Amino acid sequence: MSTYFYFAYGSNLLNERLQNRCPTAQPVATAFAPGYNVNFGKIGHDDHGGSGKGTIFKTNNESDRVYGVVYEMHMEEATILDRIEGIHLTLPTTYIRDANFMVQTDQGQQFQTVTYIADPDPTPPKPYTWYWALCISGAIQNDLPKSHQDHLASFDHMPDPDPQRPGKLEAEMLLKKSGFDHLLTAESA
Numbered sequence: 001m002s003t004y005f006y007f008a009y010g011s012n013l014l015n016e017r018l019q020n021r022c023p024t025a026q027p028v029a030t031a032f033a034p035g036y037n038v039n040f041g042k043i044g045h046d047d048h049g050g051s052g053k054g055t056i057f058k059t060n061n062e063s064d065r066v067y068g069v070v071y072e073m074h075m076e077e078a079t080i081l082d083r084i085e086g087i088h089l090t091l092p093t094t095y096i097r098d099a100n101f102m103v104q105t106d107q108g109q110q111f112q113t114v115t116y117i118a119d120p121d122p123t124p125p126k127p128y129t130w131y132w133a134l135c136i137s138g139a140i141q142n143d144l145p146k147s148h149q150d151h152l153a154s155f156d157h158m159p160d161p162d163p164q165r166p167g168k169l170e171a172e173m174l175l176k177k178s179g180f181d182h183l184l185t186a187e188s189a
Contacts, residue, residue: 007113009068010054013138041120132157137180
């Protein structure tokens with residue numbers, strides 16, 4: 001079976017989240033993208049005006065690093081991940097699939113990965129607390145550097161106005177299953 005490497009840096013950092021979507025996904029390394037930073041600058045489109053979603057962007061400073069997890073997954077799941085990330089949509093802010101995104105481990109091992117990048121909005125809305133919690137929990141679960149965990153945790157977040165949103169309910173279930181549901185009650189930064 002043919003496989004590929006995927007670099008997760010946002011809500012798919014949580015192993016249970018990605019494996020719930022793409023069951024063959026297995027974490028193989030923590031790695032970083034030099035010269036990039038991360039924020040919640042991609043606008044998610046929903047019925048309540050949107051919320052911030054994770055994206056990465058070039059900084060022109062090679063000492064900047066976005067940490068994440070390299071997953072190996074079956075090629076057949078690439079279309080599933082593409083659909084989930086919305087690359088087929090024609091909205092003002094959508095993710096672009098980068099199939100040649102290079103990352104490296106602290107030990108110098110390099111991986112050619114697939115990842116998803118959107119141009120960050122200069123004034124994005126806050127992420128929903130459940131989305132923010134997925135990102136933080138995945139960073140903790142995969143033992144990303146504390147400075148990176150703190151950076152993700154520093155962003156303000158807001159309650160989801162739709163208590164029955166399917167993404168929210170799925171996130172709550174996965175956060176509970178993975179032992180990170182306490183983050184759902186975290187105060188905004």
